[in-house]
Amino acid sequence: MKQLDLSLYLVTDSGMLPPGKTLPQVVDEAIQGGVTVVQLREKSADTGNFIATARLVQAVTRRANVPLLINDRLDVALAIDADGVHIGQDDIPLEEARSLLGPDKIIGVSVQTRKEAEDAVAGGADYLGIGTCYSTTTKQVKEGPQGPAGIRDVWERALEASSHTIRAVTIGGINQFNAAHVMNYSAAFDGKVPLNGIAVVSAIMASPTPRLAAQELKRQLSTSSSLLELRPHRQLEQVKQLATEIFAKLRSTTPLVQHITNMVVINDCANACLALGGSPVMSSESEEQADLSAAVSSLVVNTGTLTSAQIEGMRSAMKHANLHNTPITLDPVAVGATGYRSQIVSQLLCDFRVSVIKGNAGEIGKLAGSKEVQMRGVDAVGSGFACPEKIAQQVALRHRCVVVMTGAEDYVSDGINTFVVQNGHKMQGQITGSGCMVGTAIGTFMHAALACKAPLVGALVGIVAINLAAEHAARRPDVRGPGTFRAAFIDEMHNLTLEQFQAEMKIKQL
Numbered sequence: 044m045k046q047l048d049l050s051l052y053l054v055t056d057s058g059m060l061p062p063g064k065t066l067p068q069v070v071d072e073a074i075q076g077g078v079t080v081v082q083l084r085e086k087s088a089d090t091g092n093f094i095a096t097a098r099l100v101q102a103v104t105r106r107a108n109v110p111l112l113i114n115d116r117l118d119v120a121l122a123i124d125a126d127g128v129h130i131g132q133d134d135i136p137l138e139e140a141r142s143l144l145g146p147d148k149i150i151g152v153s154v155q156t157r158k159e160a161e162d163a164v165a166g167g168a169d170y171l172g173i174g175t176c177y178s179t180t181t182k183q184v185k186e187g188p189q190g191p192a193g194i195r196d197v198w199e200r201a202l203e204a205s206s207h208t209i210r211a212v213t214i215g216g217i218n219q220f221n222a223a224h225v226m227n228y229s230a231a232f233d234g235k236v237p238l239n240g241i242a243v244v245s246a247i248m249a250s251p252t253p254r255l256a257a258q259e260l261k262r263q264l265s266t267s268s269s270l271l272e273l274r275p276h277r278q279l280e281q282v283k284q285l286a287t288e289i290f291a292k293l294r295s296t297t298p299l300v301q302h303i304t305n306m307v308v309i310n311d312c313a314n315a316c317l318a319l320g321g322s323p324v325m326s327s328e329s330e331e332q333a334d335l336s337a338a339v340s341s342l343v344v345n346t347g348t349l350t351s352a353q354i355e356g357m358r359s360a361m362k363h364a365n366l367h368n369t370p371i372t373l374d375p376v377a378v379g380a381t382g383y384r385s386q387i388v389s390q391l392l393c394d395f396r397v398s399v400i401k402g403n404a405g406e407i408g409k410l411a412g413s414k415e416v417q418m419r420g421v422d423a424v425g426s427g428f429a430c431p432e433k434i435a436q437q438v439a440l441r442h443r444c445v446v447v448m449t450g451a452e453d454y455v456s457d458g459i460n461t462f463v464v465q466n467g468h469k470m471q472g473q474i475t476g477s478g479c480m481v482g483t484a485i486g487t488f489m490h491a492a493l494a495c496k497a498p499l500v501g502a503l504v505g506i507v508a509i510n511l512a513a514e515h516a517a518r519r520p521d522v523r524g525p526g527t528f529r530a531a532f533i534d535e536m537h538n539l540t541l542e543q544f545q546a547e548m549k550i551k552q553l
């Protein structure tokens with residue numbers, strides 16, 4: 044089998060070199076930073092110049108023992124005895140390229156659709172370049188970007204169609220902020236079969252520090268492979284044990300929990316976070332998210348207020364949280380109530396990796412594409428789903444995250460393991476913001492949960508803790524209605540002990 048490590052695939056473009064650097068220099072530095080394969084892509088070079096450049100780059104790649112592939116031009120590949128070629132749909136047909144190059148050279152093919160992937164697999168391609176992931180200014184592409192969900196779809200088809208081991212990378216707008224998300228989200232078959240790597244042009248070629256750029260991309264790739272280990276099969280007893288550990292850990296760490304939330308609940312969420320043992324930051328200004336992200340342990344994004352400034356803030360915070368591998372809890376408030384909300388939320392899920400999605404039955408149903416439970420304003424209408432655990436599980440698998448679906452009973456699933464939480468009190472439905480405070484509670488525990496490599500359990504701890512506080516508050520003789528309940532609710536979040544948490548948590552595995 045041909046040796047081929049596709050994990051960090053550099054496609055060159057000498058038109059975007061930083062001032063003072065030559066193409067062979069940038070390729071050399073990028074390889075030092077961790078690039079594993081190089082494709083020379085010179086769309087405007089004359090044949091003579093292309094060959095001359097290719098020889099200079101080849102001196103660098105040979106020294107590093109990294110394969111060099113030539114974009115499109117078989118003649119150039121043959122002239123310099125390159126390791127192979129990469130061809131697009133409008134280039135020389137795969138079969139002819141193979142018969143000219145022989146069985147030992149590497150041939151990669153660009154594909155956009157399931158059909159193109161099938162054909163390339165049947166034609167004996169060694170790997171696929173699946174595009175276009177995100178919008179890019181580097182190349183004029185015929186079809187718009189398909190996002191990691193579209194890439195996953197094509198990748199699954201390629202795997203189904205191949206009898207040999209097919210490999211693939213994805214390309215288009217990939218950078219250090221989104222690389223881990225792209226790898227995680229585009230993995231096939233319920234997240235079990237990741238792509239072999241990512242291909243980038245501008246993220247390395249246009250960087251003034253190509254070595255550092257490649258190193259950062261490598262770091263993101265290792266983050267994404269560790270994500271695959273976060274969803275093991277869990278036993279109930281082990282979950283209860285981990286839950287207790289996470290609860291105790293939070294109280295000894297006081298994580299900084301950033302919220303970008305709506306103006307109705309902002310004060311309640313800040314108080315709930317503090318009462319549970321976190322330290323709230325409520326900034327939504329996009330300009331300060333890069334600085335804040337260095338200190339923040341967990342991010343809660345609630346889509347209740349959707350001004351354009353708020354959306355800018357969310358996108359900036361989520362981008363930087365992804366870079367730092369900071370857990371994001373997304374509360375897609377009222378998704379499905381308007382087309383605008385649905386579009387904003389699906390764009391967030393396309394562009395950023397979230398650890399948890401928390402919503403009511405209407406919201407999670409909308410993300411599952413189900414109309415069984417409808418939304419009216421921010422509230423779900425109707426009693427619930429015939430099979431709520433399936434809905435939660437389905438959304439978790441689709442978005443590669445933990446899903447918490449609230450209601451009279453709460454469902455928590457990572458797609459592999461599903462639990463129902465039977466704590467809580469109906470008074471929670473009588474104050475505004477109690478759903479948003481569930482998001483806060485999950486976000487508050489999520490940093491401790493990731494330290495235990497157990498995001499699913501972190502979400503369980505958050506919802507159990509806040510539900511227990513509600514039970515305790517509702518029992519108090521001084522609580523006479525929603526107003527006094529609201530104050531007592533915050534008190535009881537603060538008063539909840541580890542012993543109570545352990546003794547009173549009611550969770551069942553499904």
Ligand code: 3NM
Pocket residue numbers: 054153154172173174175176178179180181182184214215216217242243244245246
């Ligand atoms: N092929 P950047 S997108 C060369 O969709 C190429 O097949 C694409 O550049 C495809 O990493 C693309 O700078 C350019 O966004 C990718």
Ligand code: MG
Pocket residue numbers: 114115130131132133134
């Ligand atoms: Mg081409």
